[in-house]
Amino acid sequence: MTDTPRTLFQKIWDDHVIERDDNGTCLIHIDRHLVHEVTSPQAFEGLRMAGRPVHALDKTLAVIDHNVSTAPDRLTNLGNEDSRIQIETLRTNCEEFGVQLFDISDKRQGIVHIVGPEQGFTQPGMTIVCGDSHTSTHGAFGALAFGIGTSEVEHVLATQSLIQSPAKSMRITVEGKTAPGVGAKDIILAIIGEIGTAGGTGYVIEYAGQAIRDLSMEGRMTICNMSIEAGARAGMVAPDETTFQYMKGRPMAPKGDHWDMAVKWWKSLATDEGATFDREVVLKAEDIAPIVTWGTTPEDVVPITGSVPNPDDFDDENKQNSARRMLDYMGLTAGTNMTDIKIDKVFIGSCTNGRIEDLRVIADLVKGKKVAANVEAMVVPGSGLVKQMAEDEGIADILKEAGFDWREPGCSMCLGMNPDQLSPGERCASTSNRNFEGRQGKGGRTHLMSPAMAAAAAITGKLTDVRELTE
């Protein structure tokens, strides 16, 4: 087996198989399990009813993120009754079962997919799961990371393993260098536009090529994060020097001799020359412009220089009908220039783009400028540590000065489980990952884009080509 060239995914998979049955279904070992308040209560309840303990406490970490308030008074005000119950349920469960929890008062608290990498809990070569579809984020480290449902959360808590059938493999190569003003978010939106929201179903995607290699860990996380938006089970990037630099010295990363052993192993994980994929897709980085979405699925993308598409122009009748419905929901008319679309709100944050690098980009752009009078703009750092860094670096002051609302960390308006929501008909430039109907609030209209593009929109009050602001 070691002689046949293998992909990164195959290597990690093979390394984790505990048992394989005749049909190829495997019991695989799970190295890391992240837990949050929304998808875990019923799992802990199941354990309790069966009298089962948590199998591996050192491999389990819990955070509160989804429906935590992002307001300054949140330590004393947990929000509405349901949110309070869910948060307190997680606290009680963690205490009862002995699971480590980053509670709201902890500086390390934040969005689960920002916290894992930040702590070094996420490492190359691992299998990482969480009851959350954006677990694919952690694949940026060369880990096999995927979202699971609550029954599986319970399964992992009880056994530190999962029953899985192997996925198909896809490699997406982004060749060459991106143009100025184009970043990781534009690359992944371009990819989803290319393969569609179901294009990755059944696959684990490996991202490769110079444009991917050139990205920082933050950028790679943005890419892998949205793999699920293409329907993929997981997304991954082979670990390299960029990865090791990021990992080194993180609180939960290996230390001393273990570090050297780990790096040696991590280096062996890259896809072998000659390994084959079930599907290959190639994009040219130079063809990618800053991108925004116009519809209510992440595949409905258009370059900012383009216009709202005409439903009649789609080949498939189903797509024509759904495009009509989407334009109606989004309150858009075919043919309108994207840059003529006015916005009401800006949301910068989420596990896609709530990291320090994202905040640095927007601070550079908005320094000395003001948020447009018609716009309410909020910035929600992805974790307490990101918030701290941004405050230390003066980023928070720049943003506040420009008129942005500077919040406490959490998922916030990415899904609007807390009071951070759009009102019906409100239009939002958002750095999150889903533009589904009602995602950011009932009747709310979401345009997905990069942090730079969202910041540009905040300043001009309409969708804007960020390159015009920087030229």
Added chain:
Amino acid sequence: MTPFTHLNAKAAPLPMMNVDTDIIIPKQFLKTVKRTGLGVSAFYDIRYNDDGSVRDDFAPAQDAYKGAEILVTGENFGCGSSREHAPWAILDMGFRCLIAPSFADIFYNNSFKNGILPITLPKDQVTQLMQEVQENPDATIEIDLEKQTVTRGNKFSFHFEIDPFRKHCLLNGLDDIGLTLEKSATIRSYEEKRHAEKPWL
């Protein structure tokens, strides 16, 4: 888990593509700490008017489809978030079988864990089935998991594919965790070996 062997039931049509889990169960209902009781809130935004009455264009909630246990729908059903609240809500609404040209991975997986059978059929067969249940709300559709067939009287019968392990678990109502715990010794020895090789993990 309740075993799934046979189902003879009415089917309701939901002819939409990309029905995501935010549509199946909107976020305001995720705050529950229980598995049950989500049925009335399922498909909330496309099912109810602002005044709380049922929308005319949401077929599964019309009287004609009362008692339906099968939902026939479009491509990429269940895409989006991993929330298991989606299959819980669908089950609580009374559906035990879903038929579509394709399902999103996590949702597909979650369905089995709750005793729901998601059936993937080629697009033209789903279209035929959709037409049938739209024209004849009373039509009984027969699902035979053992034989892997979807049958409408003597009008048509389609064969579907399913992973043998999943089929076995559904037919016998097996609980995954119980099955896995029987392998505790194998799990332990894997973990010991792994720890010896990679002690930092």
